[in-house]
Amino acid sequence: MKLAVINFSGNVGKSTVACHLLAPRIPDCQVVAVESINADNGQAVTIRGRQFAQLQEFLQSVDNVVVDIGASNVEELLKLMRRYRDSQRDFDGFVVPTVPDRKQQQDTAATLAELVRIGVPPERLRVIFNQVDEEDPVETTFATLLAYCASKGIARPNLSAVVPFNEVYSLVRGTGQTLADLAADDTDYKAQIAKAESQTDKVALARRLAIQRLARGVVTELDECFAALDLQSLATRDPAVPAA
Ligand SMILES: Nc1ncnc2c1ncn2[C@@H]1O[C@H](COP(=O)(O)OP(=O)(O)OP(=O)(O)O)[C@@H](O)[C@H]1O
Numbered sequence: 001m002k003l004a005v006i007n008f009s010g011n012v013g014k015s016t017v018a019c020h021l022l023a024p025r026i027p028d029c030q031v032v033a034v035e036s037i038n039a040d041n042g043q044a045v046t047i048r049g050r051q052f053a054q055l056q057e058f059l060q061s062v063d064n065v066v067v068d069i070g071a072s073n074v075e076e077l078l079k080l081m082r083r084y085r086d087s088q089r090d091f092d093g094f095v096v097p098t099v100p101d102r103k104q105q106q107d108t109a110a111t112l113a114e115l116v117r118i119g120v121p122p123e124r125l126r127v128i129f130n131q132v133d134e135e136d137p138v139e140t141t142f143a144t145l146l147a148y149c150a151s152k153g154i155a156r157p158n159l160s161a162v163v164p165f166n167e168v169y170s171l172v173r174g175t176g177q178t179l180a181d182l183a184a185d186d187t188d189y190k191a192q193i194a195k196a197e198s199q200t201d202k203v204a205l206a207r208r209l210a211i212q213r214l215a216r217g218v219v220t221e222l223d224e225c226f227a228a229l230d231l232q233s234l235a236t237r238d239p240a241v242p243a244a
């Protein structure tokens with residue numbers, strides 16, 4: 001399974017989705033960051049947008065990979081994909097996270113439209129509704145994007161592909177730890193807090209307890225979102241759709 005995580009917008013959760021949702025649920029999967037600056041912590045390989053030939057070679061040499069395309073590289077990468085005819089077919093699917101802000105919904109619509117324009121079949125697109133407030137229905141929050149998708153027929157997003165807002169993503173960011181590791185951590189922090197002598201130690205342990213609890217809740221949510229993406233259906237390749 002080879003996936004690109006992409007959006008013209010920054011800050012929609014591309015790296016979060018790549019590292020915490022997709023890669024841990026695909027066997028032997030590595031995350032490659034296409035960034036013009038240093039990659040986020042924990043990401044093994046960094047490729048610059050301009051090194052597209054290198055990225056293509058790399059894609060031929062691995063079975064399972066998630067390519068996290070930094071927002072500043074998206075336009076250039078899509079331009080190169082048009083130049084290297086059919087190179088978009090190196091990816092089984094394009095995962096496009098989005099967030100409730102109107103501007104980001106518009107950028108998401110533009111991203112989906114551009115992917116279709118370079119020849120990606122709409123059934124290979126997957127939208128993820130990220131940072132969703134559980135109180136608000138996805139249909140309402142993402143009305144702008146959904147109306148666009150329906151009118152253009154460019155993608156049929158699954159409204160269950162949702163990642164609720166959760167502060168744990170910011171708490172683990174840059175620690176190099178995955179949520180799965182944190183959720184599997186069976187340390188009894190309550191017992192350790194009871195034994196800790198200093199107030200500072202108690203506070204530090206309480207923070208780890210909070211992350212452990214949040215992580216356990218989030219892993220279930222991520223499992224559900226991953227199932228809703230139905231990525232298995234991407235495993236069989238369709239004939240190429242000619243690029244416009
Ligand atoms: N579901 C969520 N709930 C709360 N915070 C989140 C969620 N998803 C992502 N974040 C936070 O939002 C910020 C942006 O996420 P992330 O870095 O994954 O976005 P990005 O699209 O990769 O950004 P960039 O374009 O800068 O690479 C981060 O601080 C991240 O921790």
Ligand SMILES: [Mg+2]
Nearest residue numbers: 014015016070
């Ligand atoms: Mg990122």
